[in-house]
């Protein structure tokens with residue numbers, strides 16, 4: 134059904150009982166980011182056809198028509214951020230991490246502005262209780278004030294469930310591929326920072342992790358298959374299946390993508406753990422040990438796959454020079470071994486790939502691993518960050534050039 138003079142021919146559509154393809158209707162109705170700003174836009178995909186005028190009316194809610202005061206439905210991003218910050222990144226009543234921005238009083242239909250004093254984060258369940266009259270607006274206002282003015286000890290962090298129902302668990306980091314038996318993804322001096330456990334017996338599968346930012350402050354944690362945001366984060370935002378934590382405007386400290394059931398992909402990680410640093414994008418990574426606050430020794434081993442894990446196997450392990458040396462001696466002679474002339478970097482069945490002076494082992498306690506390349510070098514954090522996040526395929530090459 135072709136639009137006539139730039140408009141959809143609704144009457145023609147009615148006559149044969151079929152309206153035009155809804156996408157055509159959308160394209161001619163200002164339902165676009167490029168349309169009149171007062172019309173707002175719709176991010177829903179428009180599929181199929183609409184078969185009655187009633188359906189058009191029902192669906193027209195997604196065209197973000199302004200209310201009677203001309204106020205568009207969409208709240209500007211900076212105002213949304215203020216509301217998130219003031220609601221401490223969760224439903225102000227039950228603290229659920231998945232929520233909507235709700236005009237409390239007046240409701241959107243009667244609102245003349247998107248005033249952050251009068252809009253808070255509410256989950257759909259709590260919102261339904263308000264609209265059905267089970268919760269009063271006074272109660273919501275009181276909870277909003279309480280959450281906003283409370284310190285971290287008085288208000289629970291935002292949280293939500295993760296789906297590990299089918300017994301599998303996988304945490305994808307830096308393009309590293311490993312067997313499900315590699316239970317420790319990142320270990321720092323014996324403490325598992327990220328760990329995964331597929332189900333065994335009556336234990337359910339899951340991931341435990343503590344994510345930090347580039348100054349070592351917590352951004353998010355996962356514990357017993359529930360994620361918890363950090364109350365003092367600058368911003369935590371859930372968009373679709375992604376959870377994004379920002380340290381400040383434009384500075385993402387963490388981006389997780391949920392791929393249920395059982396899989397979480399780290400799309401961006403910029404994390405300092407004491408004297409160690411991990412930069413990881415979905416496709417690559419670099420691990421570092423600090424020389425001083427700006428110079429860092431970096432290491433990257435392009436591990437194709439690590440398998441046949443022994444108990445205590447780790448994808449990335451930070452330890453001391455002496456521990457790495459001890460491990461090398463323990464495994465030496467028990468399988469294939471390759472090492473640099475000075476013996477400081479060694480690859481060995483069971484050992485993994487060890488950079489002994491840096492106290493880093495990749496693929497520790499795995500009897501099998503395939504490695505394409507490795508590189509190490511002294512570089513500034515800022516420069517390394519640029520490569521890992523913008524040119525993930527050139528991490529090894531870049532670290533190699535910086536080596537001296």
Ligand SMILES: [Zn+2]
Pocket residue numbers: 224225226227228229255256257258259260
């Ligand atoms: Zn709620």
